Amino acid sequence: MPPDADAVVDLHDVVATLGQFPALSGATMRVETGEIVLLRGPNGAGKTTLLRLCAGLVPVVRGTALVLGHDLSVDRDRVRSHVGLLGHQNGLYADLTVIENVRFWAATVGATDAEVASAMERMGVADRLASVSVSKLSAGQKRRTALAGLVARRARLWLLDEPHAGLDQRARDDLDNTLREAAAAGATVLVASHELDRAESLATRMVDIVAGRAESGGSR
C-alpha cells in the first residue's frame, strides 16, 4: 500500500523498538482528518509506543511513517509543533496558576491572549480557576488545564494515553465533549484506553493493537 500524503497518520509496516524490546512489529494504520480513533489492546501491546512514535518521541526502525505529511524518519521536528501528546502526566508546573500554565504553552507557538482565553473557556478552567495554583487543583482540573494548553497550541493531532484515568464522571463527560468538539473543528484524535465502554462510545473507529501490529477493529 503506497503512503497517503493526505492522511493525518499513515503508517506502513512500521517497526519500532524500546531498547532491545520490539514494541511495534509491522504496524500499518491510516487515520483521516477529524477521526477519533481508539487504540485497543492489552498491556504491552504497543499502544503507548504507537502514540509516542506519532509524536516523534520513538524512532522508526523500519517501514514508512507519515504524520501530517511529514516522514518521521527524516522530519520529526516539523511534526512536533503540530502534535499534542497527553500521556500519564499533564506537563504542568505546579507552582504556576492555571492561566500562567496555559499562557506558557500557548506562547510556544505564538498564540494570542484571545486564543488562550478561548481555550480556557472551552475547557472550563476560565474565571474562578484561572488564578488558582495548579498544585491546588484536582486530577480532573489538571487534566482540563493540560487540554486547554493543547487547544491553545492549536494542535492538529491529539494523542491521548488513558485520558480518562483519575477523572470523575463529570470530568469524563466534559473531556469526551471536548474531544468531539475538537474533532468537529478539524483536529484528529488518537486515544489509547483500557476503559473500553466509555472510549468506544467516544471513538468513530477502533484499531486493535495486537503484539505490536495494528488491526482494524471496526467503525461505529
Place this chain on the structure above:
Amino acid sequence: MSVARTAWLIARKDLRIEWKSRVITNQVVPFAGVTMVIFGFALDANTDVLELVAPGLVWLATMFSLLLLVQRNFSVEADDGALDAMRVAGVDARGIFFGKVIGLALQLLVLEVLLLFAAVVLYGETIRLDGAVLLVTTMISATCGLAAVGTLYGGLAAGSKGRETLLPLLTLPAVAPVLIGATRAVESALGTGVAELSDGWQWVSLLTVFAVAFGVGGSLAFGPLIDE
C-alpha cells in the same frame, strides 16, 4: 519561534516559578549561609586564615548551592513531564538550554552577592574599590560557566534513575576549573595574600573560554541528551 524568544520564554517561566515557590530564599540561601558558618568552625574561626581562604570558600559554597538549584530547576520539569511535553511541542532545545542557563545564572548571581556579603561579615574580608571591575567580571563569567555546566548535566541526569546522586558526580569534576579560576581571580580582586590585581584577568580569560565552550557545546548536545 526563534531561539532567543524561546530562551526568554523559558527563563521568564523559571524565574516566575522560583519567585512564587521561594525555594531560593527559604532553602538555598539558608543552606549557603550555614555552609559559610560551618567553614568558619572548621577553620577554628581563625580570622587570618579565613580572610586568606574566603574567596575559595565563597566559590565552594556557590558550587554546593548550584547542585541544589539545578536539582530544583529540573525537578519542576520532570515532576509532571513538562520537559517531555516541551520536546513533543517542538520547543527548540537550544532555546530551552539557553533559557534555563539564563534563569539559573541570575539566581546564582544573587546568591554569590549574598555569599560575598557573608564573607565580609563572617570572615572579615574587605572589598577593594580598585578590584570591583575584576570582581564583577569574574562573577559574571564564572556564573555563566557554572550555569551552562549545571544545565547540561541537569538535563542529562533529569531522565535518569538516581538523578540526585548522578548530578553531583557529573557536575563537580566538570566545574573544578571554574572553582580554581574564580578563586584565583577573586583573590586578585580582593588583594588576598600576595595576589596582584593584574593577575586576575588571565583567570577571567580562562573562565570566559570555559563558559563559551560549555555554552556552545551544551546548546548543541542538550536536544539529543533530553531526547534520550
